[in-house]
Amino acid sequence: MHASSIPDHIQRARLPRWLLPAQWPQQGHQPALADLHLAQGRVVQVLPSGSQPHPDGIVWDVAGALVLPGLVDAHTHLDKAFTLPRMGVVKPGLLGAIDAMMVDRQGWTEADIHARASRALQWAYEAGTVHLRTHCDWWEPDTQPLAWNVQRALAHDWVDRIALERVSLIPLHLYVERSTAMRLAATVAASGPGALLGGFVHSTNWDAQALRHLFEAAQHHGLNVDLHVDEELHPGALGLATTAALLKELKFDGHVVCGHTCALAAQDEATALTTLDAVAQTPITLVTLPITNLLLQDATTGRTPRQRGLTLVKEARARGIPVLVASDNVQDPFCPVGSFDPLEALSAGVLAAQLDAPFDRWSEAVCRADWLRTGPAALPLQPGTVADLLVFTQADNWGFPSRTQGAQGRVVLRQGRVVSGHAPAAWLVPTPHTTRSFA
Numbered sequence: 001m002h003a004s005s006i007p008d009h010i011q012r013a014r015l016p017r018w019l020l021p022a023q024w025p026q027q028g029h030q031p032a033l034a035d036l037h038l039a040q041g042r043v044v045q046v047l048p049s050g051s052q053p054h055p056d057g058i059v060w061d062v063a064g065a066l067v068l069p070g071l072v073d074a075h076t077h078l079d080k081a082f083t084l085p086r087m088g089v090v091k092p093g094l095l096g097a098i099d100a101m102m103v104d105r106q107g108w109t110e111a112d113i114h115a116r117a118s119r120a121l122q123w124a125y126e127a128g129t130v131h132l133r134t135h136c137d138w139w140e141p142d143t144q145p146l147a148w149n150v151q152r153a154l155a156h157d158w159v160d161r162i163a164l165e166r167v168s169l170i171p172l173h174l175y176v177e178r179s180t181a182m183r184l185a186a187t188v189a190a191s192g193p194g195a196l197l198g199g200f201v202h203s204t205n206w207d208a209q210a211l212r213h214l215f216e217a218a219q220h221h222g223l224n225v226d227l228h229v230d231e232e233l234h235p236g237a238l239g240l241a242t243t244a245a246l247l248k249e250l251k252f253d254g255h256v257v258c259g260h261t262c263a264l265a266a267q268d269e270a271t272a273l274t275t276l277d278a279v280a281q282t283p284i285t286l287v288t289l290p291i292t293n294l295l296l297q298d299a300t301t302g303r304t305p306r307q308r309g310l311t312l313v314k315e316a317r318a319r320g321i322p323v324l325v326a327s328d329n330v331q332d333p334f335c336p337v338g339s340f341d342p343l344e345a346l347s348a349g350v351l352a353a354q355l356d357a358p359f360d361r362w363s364e365a366v367c368r369a370d371w372l373r374t375g376p377a378a379l380p381l382q383p384g385t386v387a388d389l390l391v392f393t394q395a396d397n398w399g400f401p402s403r404t405q406g407a408q409g410r411v412v413l414r415q416g417r418v419v420s421g422h423a424p425a426a427w428l429v430p431t432p433h434t435t436r437s438f439a
Helices: 094-107 110-127 146-157 178-189 208-221 239-250 262-266 269-279 290-296 313-318 342-352 362-366
Strands: 009-013 034-039 042-048 059-061 067-069 071-076 129-137 163-169 195-201 225-229 256-260 284-288 323-325 389-392 410-414 417-420
Touching (some): 071 110, 071 284, 071 342, 110 129, 110 146, 178 195, 208 225, 208 239, 239 262, 269 313, 284 313, 290 342, 323 362
Parallel strands (some): 195 225
Antiparallel strands (some): 009 034, 067 389, 410 417
């Protein structure tokens, strides 16, 4: 590794507006460029550019290149990834994808799951992801799925590269009996750190009492919750609204993530906004999955979809509700495309939801790991935090996230070291202490 692969200073970086303090100076209508001082794999300080005119060590002058902290992929399915090539014709829509997966999973082995999930984690690592949450299908009340312990082992193996969390994706009907709900939660709680209680909540299995049992069990065993909820365009879906009401009634003290919530977009305005007003009073983070939901919702063979299948992301953020964008399924019957790059999901969301200021505002939706837990806000790139960074070689603020893809589009630093991509030679600033060639 060349010395220039471990910069001590990154000068003239363009950071997103959400990451900067309110008093940060402006240049025209944009935030002033920043200088980042790094040492021993951590951020020492971030200052307006020019505050340190003659720094020592290896200096990169990135000349206004966009820079983000390490990425967060808040909703994936490592157990299902890369299964599509071995399947035949898959019926369109969510339920058709579930049917295809139920057939394929009969042939799963631990080795098969490990190989596919490892490939996914490598892709995520190269993309710059530092925190990834995966859901694990859990269909039997008394038997742990093969993937659960495989993912636990992977979390241990990848601990220095990606923080891997596991969610037990359990259909709501398994929570009908309170004793079963408690037993499931106990099993999840005993399986080690990074485990969350999850559920699939849909109008086809709707049971308000079962949802109550899920939260009571999570509360009893000290578990955070992550739900697939209202992943449909049925305007009568009640999962999200009931979740918000239960959290208030039970005084739930953990954190809750609600993924999908597509039904909000199918409901009348007053109903949807009333639900969001209730959500804003709870510890709920919403996760939208634009790539998969654009493909699954309103899907019928031979017919162009009329509805987009996204949740109300703008209305949620306007109410102060944290909203994350994530990859979801990758190359399986639920989604034939994808690359475990959160910026690919964000790009789809920018187009489908007509998101303005993607870099300055919405890049936050793929960078905030603190939105996945309780506690005070914890912005990345603060002094003392790990220097996990993405520096984009071709993208600009106006077209972001276009031209960010692949090793040609970004340089990924982990703990201050380049692990993916190639920094342009023009970035290296010659100093008396720069003794090795740039390559």
